[in-house]
Amino acid sequence: MGAWIMAGVTFQEAARRKILWTAVAAGAGFLALFGTGMHFQVKDLASHNVPPLIGHQVQVAMLQVGFYAVDLLAVVMTILTSVDTLSGEISSGTIQAIATKPISRWEVLMGKWMGFAGMIAIYVSAMFGGVSAIGYFIAGVRPHNAERGTLLVFLECLLLLTVTFACGTRFSTLANGVIVLGLHGLAFIGGWIEQIGAMTTSPHLVTLGIVSSLIMPSESMWRRASFEMQSSLTRSIQFSPFSNASAPSPVMVGYAALYLLIALAVALYNFQERDL
Amino acid sequence: MGNLSLTVRRGEVFGFLGPNGAGKSTSIKMLLGLVKPSSGQAFVLGAPSDNVEVRRKIGFLPEDFRFYTWLTAFELLKFHGRLCGMSAARLRERVPELLELVGLTPHREKRLRDFSKGMLQRIGLAQALIHEPELVFLDEPTSGLDPMGRRLVRDIIRAERERGATVFLNSHILSEIEITCDRVVFIKEGQVVGSRDLRANPDGEVRVVARVHNVSAETIAGLSQWSASAALDGEILTLTTGSTSSLPHILRHLVASGGDVFEFRPQTVSLEDQFLKIMGEDRGL
Numbered sequence: 001m002g003a004w005i006m007a008g009v010t011f012q013e014a015a016r017r018k019i020l021w022t023a024v025a026a027g028a029g030f031l032a033l034f035g036t037g038m039h040f041q042v043k044d045l046a047s048h049n050v051p052p053l054i055g056h057q058v059q060v061a062m063l064q065v066g067f068y069a070v071d072l073l074a075v076v077m078t079i080l081t082s083v084d085t086l087s088g089e090i091s092s093g094t095i096q097a098i099a100t101k102p103i104s105r106w107e108v109l110m111g112k113w114m115g116f117a118g119m120i121a122i123y124v125s126a127m128f129g130g131v132s133a134i135g136y137f138i139a140g141v142r143p144h145n146a147e148r149g150t151l152l153v154f155l156e157c158l159l160l161l162t163v164t165f166a167c168g169t170r171f172s173t174l175a176n177g178v179i180v181l182g183l184h185g186l187a188f189i190g191g192w193i194e195q196i197g198a199m200t201t202s203p204h205l206v207t208l209g210i211v212s213s214l215i216m217p218s219e220s221m222w223r224r225a226s227f228e229m230q231s232s233l234t235r236s237i238q239f240s241p242f243s244n245a246s247a248p249s250p251v252m253v254g255y256a257a258l259y260l261l262i263a264l265a266v267a268l269y270n271f272q273e274r275d276l
Numbered sequence: 277m278g279n280l281s282l283t284v285r286r287g288e289v290f291g292f293l294g295p296n297g298a299g300k301s302t303s304i305k306m307l308l309g310l311v312k313p314s315s316g317q318a319f320v321l322g323a324p325s326d327n328v329e330v331r332r333k334i335g336f337l338p339e340d341f342r343f344y345t346w347l348t349a350f351e352l353l354k355f356h357g358r359l360c361g362m363s364a365a366r367l368r369e370r371v372p373e374l375l376e377l378v379g380l381t382p383h384r385e386k387r388l389r390d391f392s393k394g395m396l397q398r399i400g401l402a403q404a405l406i407h408e409p410e411l412v413f414l415d416e417p418t419s420g421l422d423p424m425g426r427r428l429v430r431d432i433i434r435a436e437r438e439r440g441a442t443v444f445l446n447s448h449i450l451s452e453i454e455i456t457c458d459r460v461v462f463i464k465e466g467q468v469v470g471s472r473d474l475r476a477n478p479d480g481e482v483r484v485v486a487r488v489h490n491v492s493a494e495t496i497a498g499l500s501q502w503s504a505s506a507a508l509d510g511e512i513l514t515l516t517t518g519s520t521s522s523l524p525h526i527l528r529h530l531v532a533s534g535g536d537v538f539e540f541r542p543q544t545v546s547l548e549d550q551f552l553k554i555m556g557e558d559r560g561l
Contacts (some may be wrong), residue, residue: 005358009344016346096338097403100308101359102331275311 002103006111031130034066038138059139066131071153071222074124078157082116083177086168109271120157143229156221162263169270187219198246217256220248277466289443291453291460299466300446335409339416341400345389360407374402393420411442454547462554470554486513487539495533502526
């Protein structure tokens, strides 16, 4: 029960402090821009008599760019909105009046985590739904396995949220932000290194990329999502930078889920044991 | 903290006194399970301090109370009441009642970010009392309050005692403690170094300065049953006794032993004097 109350107040806080509305406004702005871009792309392709197969691939690539931008937005929103929630309340002493109420510390942490997870789920679903709808209604293209792709990006955000929580139980807000963004940056660069390594058949680069994904598997969830959302034809053509010459395997998805669970256990243990 | 051992009786207003850095707030945090002792255990209402169920019976006003400033006063109390497991129906009655008690009814829909320090202190006190706890920890409850606010806190503490609650009060304002508390302990460097029962012995220690003649060493020695510090310097006798009730006995003893008493001036020792005497001089922090 205590966890649900904390989840509710986390939602309420996001709405009251305008975090939610700012995210909604930024998302709406992005979708409007993306829709406009898609509209002109369709118009220009028609006027230049581009062969239908090439035109279709261009539109699919544009759709992938849209999903990629949503992924980046979701990642940044996840980290920025949650980075202060534990470390900030611990350092200011706000947590004291809550932690002395008849609820367990794990309920406080899990409640906040569930609140953020709920908001991220809504955001990722709405943005992926928006991009898919724009692709379908303006250009007539639709992603393969959109639900699976959305779930994988949601998993990526949950993973980052959980790592942010785990670090927030031990480090200051600033240090926490630097650590989590640094880890995701490492995964991001590692992902591209792996991709380029696969395209140039360089096993060393591929290995380096896999190691970076093992250190932080967040970015690999986007690459798996991108792989899932493209048809086998698009993947084989390798027309766009998101064609995923080296897509993470389902084992990596399992690894990311395990990573999340371990990070959550670390967060709960640290929060339970630390002085408030 | 050292070997701190405290016993607080049910239903009393207990004052916890000590200089800055003595470990008062840390002790309270240990009793509430916020800070874990490196060794030893703390029990509150018969249960370990980290027991969740026992917290249903405990209220806490932290020093320098902070909370989500985007909530209104009404919402804050409702949120804390829900965390304490109170039903919606009970909260509908209790929240307005408490807002009235702390004088914040006109500000019930105002967000906490617009509250002054004194108003935050009042709403903090209200959240500590929302579930009518058996034991209330108040850490510096009057800091930031004007004289009216201090009076209000005193009245609330009295009302809590009448309700049967135990109040554990940590404050630097000794005059407030003197008026409010039944009993106080003094702590220094994490250890109890003195105590005083303000209800049974409201005047505390009494220092006597007397001008006397014909007082022998035996007579001075005979004062030891009331005072351990009697000393004669010429015709000036000084002594300290634990209670004003000893004064007639001391005077009778001096006269019965053949002494002539020209002056007999008892001076009660205030809580502040006692505090300063116990803590010694300020050596800085």
